[in-house]
Amino acid sequence: MPSDIVTGTGGGMRHFLYALKVQRRVVSALILREIVTRYGRSNIGFLWLFVEPMLFTLAVTALWTATRTVHGSDLPIVAFALTGYAAMLLWRSMPARCMGAVESNRSLLFHRQVRILDVYISRIVLEFAATSSSFVLLGITFWAFEWLLPPEDVLEVIGGWLLLAWFGMGLGLTLGGLSEKVDLIQKFWPPFSYLLFPLSGAAFIADALPPSARELVLWLPMLNCVEIIREGYFGTKMTAHYYLDYVLIFNLALTIAGLSLVRQIGMTSNTQ
Amino acid sequence: MIRLENVTKVYDSNAGPRTILNGVSLTVSPGERLGILGRNGAGKSTLVRVISGAEPLTSGHIERTMSVSWPLAFAGGFHGRLTGADNLRFICRIYGADYRDKIDFVKEFTELGSYLNEPVQIYSSGMRARLAFAISMTIDFDCYLIDEVMAVGDESFREKCQYELFEKRKDKAMVMVSHSRRYLEKTCSRFLLFRNGNTEEYETFDQAYHEYKAMLQDSPAST
Numbered sequence: 127m128p129s130d131i132v133t134g135t136g137g138g139m140r141h142f143l144y145a146l147k148v149q150r151r152v153v154s155a156l157i158l159r160e161i162v163t164r165y166g167r168s169n170i171g172f173l174w175l176f177v178e179p180m181l182f183t184l185a186v187t188a189l190w191t192a193t194r195t196v197h198g199s200d201l202p203i204v205a206f207a208l209t210g211y212a213a214m215l216l217w218r219s220m221p222a223r224c225m226g227a228v229e230s231n232r233s234l235l236f237h238r239q240v241r242i243l244d245v246y247i248s249r250i251v252l253e254f255a256a257t258s259s260s261f262v263l264l265g266i267t268f269w270a271f272e273w274l275l276p277p278e279d280v281l282e283v284i285g286g287w288l289l290l291a292w293f294g295m296g297l298g299l300t301l302g303g304l305s306e307k308v309d310l311i312q313k314f315w316p317p318f319s320y321l322l323f324p325l326s327g328a329a330f331i332a333d334a335l336p337p338s339a340r341e342l343v344l345w346l347p348m349l350n351c352v353e354i355i356r357e358g359y360f361g362t363k364m365t366a367h368y369y370l371d372y373v374l375i376f377n378l379a380l381t382i383a384g385l386s387l388v389r390q391i392g393m394t395s396n397t398q
Numbered sequence: 399m400i401r402l403e404n405v406t407k408v409y410d411s412n413a414g415p416r417t418i419l420n421g422v423s424l425t426v427s428p429g430e431r432l433g434i435l436g437r438n439g440a441g442k443s444t445l446v447r448v449i450s451g452a453e454p455l456t457s458g459h460i461e462r463t464m465s466v467s468w469p470l471a472f473a474g475g476f477h478g479r480l481t482g483a484d485n486l487r488f489i490c491r492i493y494g495a496d497y498r499d500k501i502d503f504v505k506e507f508t509e510l511g512s513y514l515n516e517p518v519q520i521y522s523s524g525m526r527a528r529l530a531f532a533i534s535m536t537i538d539f540d541c542y543l544i545d546e547v548m549a550v551g552d553e554s555f556r557e558k559c560q561y562e563l564f565e566k567r568k569d570k571a572m573v574m575v576s577h578s579r580r581y582l583e584k585t586c587s588r589f590l591l592f593r594n595g596n597t598e599e600y601e602t603f604d605q606a607y608h609e610y611k612a613m614l615q616d617s618p619a620s621t
Contacts, residue, residue, distance in 0.1 A: 148494075151494055155492045158487075158488075159480060159484070232474075233474045233478065234475075235452060236450070236475040238468065392454055
């Protein structure tokens with residue numbers, strides 16, 4: 127094991143595989159440490175990971191069902207609320223957790239193998255796991271109560287969900303990296319994300335909009351992803367509008383921007 | 399062996415870029431014990447972090463062919479909101495060691511008792527030092543980086559460190575930063591003075607200490 131800790135030996139592929147092994151170790155240790163500090167050991171502990179998003183979705187479903195909010199279609203309301211709100215949680219929670227992530231893990235950066243990127247990855251993975259499992263568990267629970275029907279095309283739902291998660295990751299890395307450079311990002315993002323929320327498809331489908339407005343809001347990648355998720359879910363019952371190639375390019379650009387911003391952190395700042 | 403070649407570290411500060419390390423070249427061979435003297439705020443801790451590999455370089459190169467501990471210091475290395483035991487678990491995980499084999503040693507060495515299940519942020523500096531030292535002993539490093547922490551312990555802690563580090567691990571290398579004259583003189587085999595972002599090596603401790611004193615008198619600490 128001692129040789130395990132030595133760096134700078136071995137070459138090429140072997141070195142890369144070893145580095146990958148270390149990174150996997152570090153990320154899983156960071157995830158476990160996040161679970162302990164975020165959810166604690168007491169009460170229902172890390173179950174809170176699922177319960178928290180679940181309560182949100184339940185509350186919104188209840189509210190929308192009670193008020194019969196107009197969402198521009200005759201789609202089943204429970205499934206509509208579930209897909210919309212779960213998707214919103216997915217893309218909003220990652221940036222929220224990525225901003226300030228370095229600060230709360232700064233003391234752990236004393237260990238050589240803990241890299242700033244690992245801190246972000248662990249938080250993104252944890253958010254993805256939490257929001258995805260709450261989506262799936264809630265879907266199954268509602269199905270058991272016969273409040274909704276299962277998706278028509280599960281694979282398309284998964285595809286849209288992963289695409290949205292990728293967007294959330296890119297956004298998390300970008301805003302996380304930016305917030306280390308400019309403190310104000312942390313202040314501006316929450317109100318800005320509230321502005322985006324009504325436009326991002328949680329409460330409407332693109333087909334219900336007039337064509338000109340629709341083309342405008344489809345510049346938002348998250349709306350495109352939600353449309354894909356809903357097309358998979360409701361299939362023939364709705365007409366979906368999205369631009370897959372646009373989302374792919376947007377996600378790729380966002381990821382590259384995010385990774386390079388994260389790489390810049392710590393190069394010139396005093397990590398003490 | 400650890401070899402630093404022309405290592406430079408520049409931080410951004412409110413007063414513009416600040417050069418902390420200015421072309422440091424240094425070699426630590428297995429079994430050597432380096433003692434580093436220097437003024438407060440001069441950059442000794444930065445140097446130790448750079449050696450550990452946790453700090454990216456502005457320029458220069460570091461080669462490590464032995465395993466190096468993280469800097470055992472008052473700040474850093476532990477997560478304040480995690481308990482002592484959780485921090486042990488975390489460190490074991492990232493170094494690929496099994497936590498269950500180590501907990502008994504840590505319990506016995508640190509004498510922390512039930513404090514081991516309290517968040518590290520409520521620990522005193524002596525308690526942190528004991529925990530840091532015990533955890534680093536559970537992982538087999540070739541070189542230990544010690545930034546001040548040993549000086550705060552009480553007699554029994556020092557005796558235990560003495561035994562663990564200087565008897566059981568006689569062949570290990572060590573880089574040590576301290577203001578405690580007696581401690582450095584007793585434990586180190588090479589003596590370095592940190593001045594103007596660079597290190598100067600002296601044959602004997604007395605020479606190094608003399609220069610250190612002269613430096614403090616020449617220009618009273620301004621940093």
